[in-house]
Amino acid sequence: MPRLVFAGSSDFAVPALEALAGAGWEICAVLTQPDRPAGRRRQPAPTPVRAHARERGLPVQTPLTLRDPAAVEALAELRPDMVVVVDYGLILPSSVLELPPAGCINGHASLLPRWRGAAPIQHAILAGDVLTGISIMHMDEGLDTGPVYKMQSTEIGSMETGGELRERLAELCAALLVETLPGILGGRLEPRPQDDTLATYAGKLDPAAAEIDWRDPATTLARQVRAFAPRPGAWTRRRDERIKLHRAVALAECEGEPGEIWRTGPAGIDVAAGAGSVRLLELQPPGGRVMSARDFLNSRAVLGERFGA
Incomplete structure (x- = not known):
């Protein structure tokens, strides 16, 4: 049985680790990022991958960087046939x-x-893509530039949030890895080079990009709300409050200036945009839970108010 090292950190990578371990692959070690401060008390907490590896009794290594010769030597001592990487978060140098x-x-x-790049799921929704999917790629020193063994596509739901799509793609990635690895290791699959002329880049999201600018078109704003839900959460200001927006749809009709709440009711809260309106369906007040627009309106009369700076 080939020896695998699995490198991953976030919750996105956990289904892949679970699927490979469950399929009987020999995972000789798990690489993940070191514990980071988390929660209100900022106590060190393991990555989701480390927590799962611990439950399975898998050996774990947590190097600060793989550019450290000692970390590379420790990896070499494992004699892996392959390193499988899913949302690891550290750069793999040529020595690895x-x-x-x-x-x-x-x-x-x-x-x-x-x-x-780093944020493909959010960028796909922000751009209004109809399709996305998973690519199983042979890594090189470029940023996701290596040749691709296999891809599987899936439609992006018209109301699907970034968090919901992330969960689906994590499961799809796990299944595709289990399906693809035997062919790669057995030499039956040859990777195909990417067409660099078609490349687009999904850089890390600037936290400032989560703030709603009501002068933008409603279609753009509805995608922004979906892409950033549940984290970091698109947000807007209401008086001195910071309100997070978790679900919304774009409407063609509009009355009022950008940011003005021109209609409220059981269906939602309609806010004027630069073109059209955004109907807010789920919101989260400061320190509160995510709630429907109906529940939000039960204790707040916002008709005629204006969201934004």
């Missing part, structure tokens, strides 16, 4: 990429070469 005989394989949440 060239170490395993079958190379380093990455499960990436886009249909490469579209949306190379």
Whole structure:
């Protein structure tokens, strides 16, 4: 049985680790990022991958960087046939990429070469893409530039949030890795180079991009709300409050200036945009829970008010 090292950190990577371990692959070690401060008390907490590996009794390594010769030596001592990477968060230098005989394989949440980079799920929704998917790629030193073994696409739901799509793609990535690895290790699958002329880039999201600018078109704003839900959460100001917006749809009709709440009712809270209106369906007041627009309106009379700075 080939020896695998699994490298991942976030909750997105957990289904892949679970699927590979459940399928009987020999996982000789799990690489994940070191514990980070979390919660209100900022106590060190393990990554979701480390927590899952601990439950399964898998050995874990947590190097600060893989550019450290000692970290590379520790990895070499494991004699892995392949390193499988899913949302790890650390750069793999050439000394690591060239170490395993079958190379380093990455499960990436886009249909490469579209949306190379750190935030492909959110960027796909922001751009209004109809399709996204998973790419199983042979890693090189570029940013998601390696040749692709296999892809599987899926439609993005018209109301699907970034969090919901992330969960679906995590499961799709896990299944595709289990399906694809035997062919890669057995030499039956050959990767195809990407067409660099079609590449788009999904850089890390600037937290400032989560604030709603009501002068933008309603279609843009509704996508922004979906893409950033549940974290970090698109938000707007109401008086001195910061209100997070978790679900919304775009409407063609509009009355009032951008940011003005011109209609409220059981269906939602309609806010004028630069073109059209945004109907808010789920909101979260400061320190409160996510609630429906109906529940939000039960204790707040906002008709005629204006959201935003």
